[in-house]
Amino acid sequence: MLYLTRKEHFNAAHRLFNPRWSEEKNDAIFGKCANKYFHGHNYDLFVTVKGKPDPDTGLIVNAKDLSAIIRKVVVDKLDHKNLNLEVDFLKDLMPSTENVARAIWLELEPHITGCQLHCVRLFETESIFAEYYGE
Amino acid sequence: MLYLTRKEHFNAAHRLFNPRWSEEKNDAIFGKCANKYFHGHNYDLFVTVKGKPDPDTGLIVNAKDLSAIIRKVVVDKLDHKNLNLEVDFLKDLMPSTENVARAIWLELEPHITGCQLHCVRLFETESIFAEYYGE
Amino acid sequence: MLYLTRKEHFNAAHRLFNPRWSEEKNDAIFGKCANKYFHGHNYDLFVTVKGKPDPDTGLIVNAKDLSAIIRKVVVDKLDHKNLNLEVDFLKDLMPSTENVARAIWLELEPHITGCQLHCVRLFETESIFAEYYGE
Amino acid sequence: MLYLTRKEHFNAAHRLFNPRWSEEKNDAIFGKCANKYFHGHNYDLFVTVKGKPDPDTGLIVNAKDLSAIIRKVVVDKLDHKNLNLEVDFLKDLMPSTENVARAIWLELEPHITGCQLHCVRLFETESIFAEYYGE
Amino acid sequence: MLYLTRKEHFNAAHRLFNPRWSEEKNDAIFGKCANKYFHGHNYDLFVTVKGKPDPDTGLIVNAKDLSAIIRKVVVDKLDHKNLNLEVDFLKDLMPSTENVARAIWLELEPHITGCQLHCVRLFETESIFAEYYGE
Amino acid sequence: MLYLTRKEHFNAAHRLFNPRWSEEKNDAIFGKCANKYFHGHNYDLFVTVKGKPDPDTGLIVNAKDLSAIIRKVVVDKLDHKNLNLEVDFLKDLMPSTENVARAIWLELEPHITGCQLHCVRLFETESIFAEYYGE
Numbered sequence: 001m002l003y004l005t006r007k008e009h010f011n012a013a014h015r016l017f018n019p020r021w022s023e024e025k026n027d028a029i030f031g032k033c034a035n036k037y038f039h040g041h042n043y044d045l046f047v048t049v050k051g052k053p054d055p056d057t058g059l060i061v062n063a064k065d066l067s068a069i070i071r072k073v074v075v076d077k078l079d080h081k082n083l084n085l086e087v088d089f090l091k092d093l094m095p096s097t098e099n100v101a102r103a104i105w106l107e108l109e110p111h112i113t114g115c116q117l118h119c120v121r122l123f124e125t126e127s128i129f130a131e132y133y134g135e
Numbered sequence: 136m137l138y139l140t141r142k143e144h145f146n147a148a149h150r151l152f153n154p155r156w157s158e159e160k161n162d163a164i165f166g167k168c169a170n171k172y173f174h175g176h177n178y179d180l181f182v183t184v185k186g187k188p189d190p191d192t193g194l195i196v197n198a199k200d201l202s203a204i205i206r207k208v209v210v211d212k213l214d215h216k217n218l219n220l221e222v223d224f225l226k227d228l229m230p231s232t233e234n235v236a237r238a239i240w241l242e243l244e245p246h247i248t249g250c251q252l253h254c255v256r257l258f259e260t261e262s263i264f265a266e267y268y269g270e
Numbered sequence: 271m272l273y274l275t276r277k278e279h280f281n282a283a284h285r286l287f288n289p290r291w292s293e294e295k296n297d298a299i300f301g302k303c304a305n306k307y308f309h310g311h312n313y314d315l316f317v318t319v320k321g322k323p324d325p326d327t328g329l330i331v332n333a334k335d336l337s338a339i340i341r342k343v344v345v346d347k348l349d350h351k352n353l354n355l356e357v358d359f360l361k362d363l364m365p366s367t368e369n370v371a372r373a374i375w376l377e378l379e380p381h382i383t384g385c386q387l388h389c390v391r392l393f394e395t396e397s398i399f400a401e402y403y404g405e
Numbered sequence: 406m407l408y409l410t411r412k413e414h415f416n417a418a419h420r421l422f423n424p425r426w427s428e429e430k431n432d433a434i435f436g437k438c439a440n441k442y443f444h445g446h447n448y449d450l451f452v453t454v455k456g457k458p459d460p461d462t463g464l465i466v467n468a469k470d471l472s473a474i475i476r477k478v479v480v481d482k483l484d485h486k487n488l489n490l491e492v493d494f495l496k497d498l499m500p501s502t503e504n505v506a507r508a509i510w511l512e513l514e515p516h517i518t519g520c521q522l523h524c525v526r527l528f529e530t531e532s533i534f535a536e537y538y539g540e
Numbered sequence: 541m542l543y544l545t546r547k548e549h550f551n552a553a554h555r556l557f558n559p560r561w562s563e564e565k566n567d568a569i570f571g572k573c574a575n576k577y578f579h580g581h582n583y584d585l586f587v588t589v590k591g592k593p594d595p596d597t598g599l600i601v602n603a604k605d606l607s608a609i610i611r612k613v614v615v616d617k618l619d620h621k622n623l624n625l626e627v628d629f630l631k632d633l634m635p636s637t638e639n640v641a642r643a644i645w646l647e648l649e650p651h652i653t654g655c656q657l658h659c660v661r662l663f664e665t666e667s668i669f670a671e672y673y674g675e
Numbered sequence: 676m677l678y679l680t681r682k683e684h685f686n687a688a689h690r691l692f693n694p695r696w697s698e699e700k701n702d703a704i705f706g707k708c709a710n711k712y713f714h715g716h717n718y719d720l721f722v723t724v725k726g727k728p729d730p731d732t733g734l735i736v737n738a739k740d741l742s743a744i745i746r747k748v749v750v751d752k753l754d755h756k757n758l759n760l761e762v763d764f765l766k767d768l769m770p771s772t773e774n775v776a777r778a779i780w781l782e783l784e785p786h787i788t789g790c791q792l793h794c795v796r797l798f799e800t801e802s803i804f805a806e807y808y809g810e
Binding site: 151153155156164165166228229230231232233234236237261262263264265266267268270 | 541542543544545546547548588593596597598599600602603604
Binding site for chain 4: 364
């Protein structure tokens with residue numbers, strides 16, 4: 001069993017905001033992350049798949065194909081977007097790093113064929129990242 | 136003459152949008168950077184000063200003091216903000232990397248004492264940065 | 271189950287030195303790392319916790335709270351210190367990357383509430399890091 | 406149980422090319438990676454071992470010794486080489502990141518004593534890396 | 541006057557080899573960099589332009605346009621290529637970092653309009669880079 | 676005229692401490708950087724030379740030769756040392772980033788032949804660096 005990881009990137013706006021709470025409570029819990037005019041990040045996304053290398057190609061998956069799938073299925077829907085307002089698969093979801101990482105897994109998983117999705121790792125900044133392994 | 140550089144960081148939302156143009160023209164010129172719901176970045180800010188080290192301290196400037204000035208004068212006004220809507224010193228300014236770098240210089244320069252401001256370098260992503268040297 | 275990692279930083283002096291050995295034996299085993307006047311590093315500390323995101327916040331743990339705990343419990347005791355001479359929780363311990371990583375886990379673990387400590391990863395340089403998972 | 410990771414580096418040329426296929430099929434499958442005149446990479450190699458720190462040294466393994474082993478056993482045979490043409494332990498192997506990572510494991514494993522080899526992680530670019538855990 | 545820098549990337553094979561010298565002399569001067577089967581690198585290319593931001597766009601140059609020019613004019617001719625054998629604008633040129641940086645400048649300069657090319661910075665590894673300012 | 680930069684690395688201990696001042700004044704001015712038991716850093720050193728590439732080699736300077744000079748003349752005297760206590764060319768000098776950068780220039784400059792020393796850039800952390808250009 002080998003693991004292959006491909007990094008992709010997107011830039012997006014978001015805020016941490018629970019619509020069932022008052023602005024005051026959101027400010028108290030989330031601080032400046034709740035700013036109503038949004039802030040944003042350069043997100044780095046690492047997708048890891050696992051499997052056996054194909055004897056003819058030496059590859060678990062063609063990294064260019066994997067990149068194309070990630071871009072089509074998730075990155076193109078996230079890049080230069082507002083994660084609170086514009087992304088179908090994040091609708092009604094708090095766009096925390098944890099939640100976005102898990103939502104990316106759920107979108108990607110049905111599109112990974114010939115190997116298994118192993119991990120989605122999402123960096124919000126160089127100091128904060130979340131990981132989801134599908135369970 | 137020696138040069139000292141201090142790195143600071145802020146996360147912000149913005150869009151490239153000229154209010155004198157139609158939405159269509161903004162989209163044509165700026166593409167996805169014009170998205171009306173904003174996007175955002177992790178900005179890295181490098182401030183360089185120049186001068187002679189003080190014989191008693193060996194320092195051009197105390198890096199902690201320089202950091203405190205940069206944070207108070209610019210970073211606290213930019214971090215977790217929307218650069219189009221909330222920053223006094225960016226009012227009526229297209230928040231391009233170039234313009235934000237120059238605006239940061241203009242804010243900071245009066246607060247740099249005992250040495251000279253030499254360069255403001257602002258990274259919007261790891262692939263794009265702007266520099267301003269004051270002239 | 272999701273995983274969230276927070277990066278913190280400290281700068282410290284240390285030496286690898288076994289007081290039960292002669293200077294000569296320390297030099298033979300540890301080489302320049304045994305230098306009696308110490309050397310030092312910029313340490314990067316990655317703390318990973320695991321848990322379920324809170325339905326109201328979308329967070330396993332508020333990253334700012336986690337940061338505050340890490341700083342209070344370990345970083346403030348390590349930053350700009352000598353790891354051989356000044357840190358209570360490293361007393362009588364060889365300050366190798368491995369041992370310091372494990373000691374940080376032992377200090378931190380009782381302070382992590384609402385989720386579980388999963389991993390302490392400590393970089394001594396960009397080329398050497400240690401990990402401890404609690405067992 | 407603690408884990409220690411050491412990073413090493415090599416620069417090499419390679420191409421993805423299956424000699425049982427025509428040039429046309431290689432081009433169709435591997436695209437520009439099949440270029441007959443080769444291309445190349447700066448490879449970053451992370452080797453992780455696990456074990457208990459020695460009570461006298463605080464170390465799972467002396468990182469300098471581990472570095473010397475990695476360099477002698479694999480890096481010196483890979484650095485500034487052509488992975489398709491010159492490396493004994495890659496003979497008749499497609500030099501994909503996955504296959505090279507596994508081949509490095511197989512070379513290194515017999516030389517790791519006093520602790521266990523846990524993971525070989527090989528970066529081909531900053532966006533693609535493979536991992537092998539020995540099974 | 542403001543400066544804007546755009547980073548691009550390519551992977552290539554090369555060797556340092558003077559065809560007017562014997563293999564022995566090449567080996568003596570260039571060491572393992574002369575390996576006849578080539579080696580390779582992940583090259584990072586930073587292109588800096590200078591000018592005044594356009595009052596309507598706030599930009600010296602649209603970074604996406606600049607990226608497209610760099611890719612078309614130089615990166616597409618260098619990526620996944622052998623710098624000794626396949627690149628028209630490097631013909632009869634020792635593909636040292638210095639020479640490749642200058643050759644990239646000469647190719648790019650006629651295509652930069654509306655602002656001035658200021659610097660081409662080329663990283664061969666993270667430890668070696670060359671810069672050319674056009675004179 | 677082309678510029679070539681070579682990166683080297685050393686790990687060292689230091690403190691900011693003016694022996695003509697009391698401990699109290701040192702603490703007041705330098706804060707935790709004055710800690711009497713020292714702290715330390717992973718220093719990254721970038722040395723830039725300028726010149727014309729040799730027509731036979733394409734090189735301003737052989738990067739391996741430049742590396743060997745930097746290591747012999749400065750890095751070997753700084754690596755795993757205490758900058759306040761053990762380095763001849765830092766004697767009686769406050770080991771601030773600025774002063775160490777300038778001292779490295781003064782040591783290196785007589786050893787650079789066939790091209791000119793242009794810049795010494797010294798990173799104390801990823802957030803603080805000093806540069807000296809010889810005047």
